[in-house]
Amino acid sequence: MAAIIKGERRGRPGRWIVDFRDASGRRRWRVCRTREQAEQVLAAVLRQARRPGRPAGHPDTTLAEYAPRYLEQLVVTAKPRTLDSARGLLERHVLPALGPLTLRALDRPRLKRLLADKLRAGYSRDTVRLILAVVRALLNAALEDGLVEANPAARLGRQLRLMASPAARQDAIKAMDRTQLRAFLEACRTHPSAEVRRHYPLFLVMARTGVRLGEALGLRWQDVDWRGRALRVERGLSGTGRHRRLETPKSGHGRTVDLSQQTLSVLRRLEVKRKAETLRRGWGEVPPWLFVNTAGQPLDASRVRKVFRACSGPPACRATGAPTACATPSRACSCRPASPRPTSSASSATRASS
Template identity: 35%
Template sequence: MGVKVREKPKNSGNWWVFIDHQGRRKAKKIGKDKRTAMAVAKQIEARLILGELHLSKEHENQAPSFEEYATTWMTLNVPATCKPSTEKDYRSILDNHVLPAFGKKPVTEIKRMMIKKFLMGKIKSGFAASTVSHMKSCIGGALNVAVDDGVLMANPAHRLGKIFKKRNVQSDIKPYSRDELASLLDSFQTHFPGHYPQALTLARTGMRLGEALALQWDDIDFEGRSITIQRTFSRGKIGLPKNGKRRRIDMSKQLTQVLKDTKHQRKIETINNGWGKVPEWVFLSNNGTALDINHWRKRVFYKAIAKAELRKIRVHDIRHTYASLLIQAGESLAYVRDQLGHHSISVTVDIYGHLTPGGNKDAVDRLDDLDGDATIRNLSATNKKRASQ
């Protein structure tokens, strides 16, 4: 038996009495006065001891609502563990999808099958698997707070089983060939020469667009021919790269020279524009500030593709192009993983493993007999023996 008083959500000023008696758990919202809640708890505990209070099912639906725990989760947990862009996604998903379905329900009423039907309904309605996965994260995150609070014994959003088919990431890859990439870079040099260094950086490093736009001159080691990826631009804000890890990537001789020339040009622009000092960002707008991702994508990248009369691809497909060309050149998937910054080799294999068909024919050939004709001779001898019997 137990009767406890708690503030739910924390720092809200709302006080609840939680009762755990003979296998039943109940919750009752008392109000803003903690002393009143403590007095009620003592009365309930006394009545339970005397056997005067029996917990009936009519009281079972008085647990805190899902919305209360979702608010706590978004206020405390998400900012501490997620990037601002993810926090914004979760806020939108909660407001538009999850809260309309679960917000007013007491958390004790939310069952595993209810959650599963909700998610499968979203898949059936045409939402992307990644979006539905975020919905599941929002539901599970809020209910984890309820578990931590002792209101739920287990999180019903866990172990839901298969909700949707695993996405075939390979089908999303549409890289350019070497010749197509060369045509695109020629288009940049001809029609958008000021943006050619950035296009070449994407093509020769495979870094994400946000990572390229967040590059600073101190990140580049011209002598060692390497670039350290330390930050990224995401929705107008600076943050850590994806997976929260910094990485160092190799820089080709061509890219090294182009970026050296770009840095020299920046010094000239600084003097001509009266900027005072060379801007820290490698790639700049006309007024010396960092470039806007959407502006560059729409006003420069897509127009360069059109000028080159190439099939339209995403900026991210330049990253796939870089990886596919490395693999075609015989580089290992482990090296590709390190350059791209994947957190696991399995991610690299899942995305690019199909680009290496036949790559190990020499390896399996080495398993054959040293005498290449031995198998053929033995087979011929066997056939003659059978014929004579």
């Protein structure tokens, strides 16, 4: 039976002790400075005891012990890039400072100090926001496993002003207007370098359909519906070099987008050129990918970004990495992206119309 006793009875004068048995049946003490603090600890112990089932682990599990278990859970639900990012943030920033602490010992003051130390060390607010995000997700998992009573990282970003306001986020978006987009595509189409001109169909498809760069690089010829003037987005290509991998789109499922007559014509010409190039280079068969390099392999995302800069995109737009849409679409605008079909995700529709 859990109870509060005076510290004098256990050789801790001036303190209050919560005496209880944990989920494994082991007798434990919690030493508190005040009676009020002891009552709060007792209430938490009783709430934990009333929960159905037992915690998925020892109550004194440390952060360093729980982190590998959390990452194992993340393998099932997250994309490889997200998993790598979470592992890196934990190993570089979180575990060195908080790893020896038990999950129950993590509180808001400790987390605030960690994040404040990172800001003082010169890390950007975006990096610190990502550190907080992975800690919050880990503690949510620990909460579901019954190892903590509450998540001390919840709503912490607003207190430290790590979250930009909607107005600030909107202001940070850099998109081309109609004139800039038209000039960029023309510069790419007529560029002196054949390698740069090779990227023109890719940039046109991205600008007209609103697909992301990874989704565009993952497109195959079988995804083009010539008769229906549509494009099926089923996959994305992420990573570079030997670390490239296919994965589902960011939304988690595929979608269909319409193709303008101009985009369809460019893809038809690209198909003819690709067949001729296959014969000329002795590839044996036409590569399945829409956009390939001179070796018949999918274009590399980092190289695409370099080509984008080589095409003299407007300086204000270069941070986006590649043109995805016209900033001011209208019925009269010839560079308006094609609208996704009803099967498209809401996020894709937003990208195509913003």
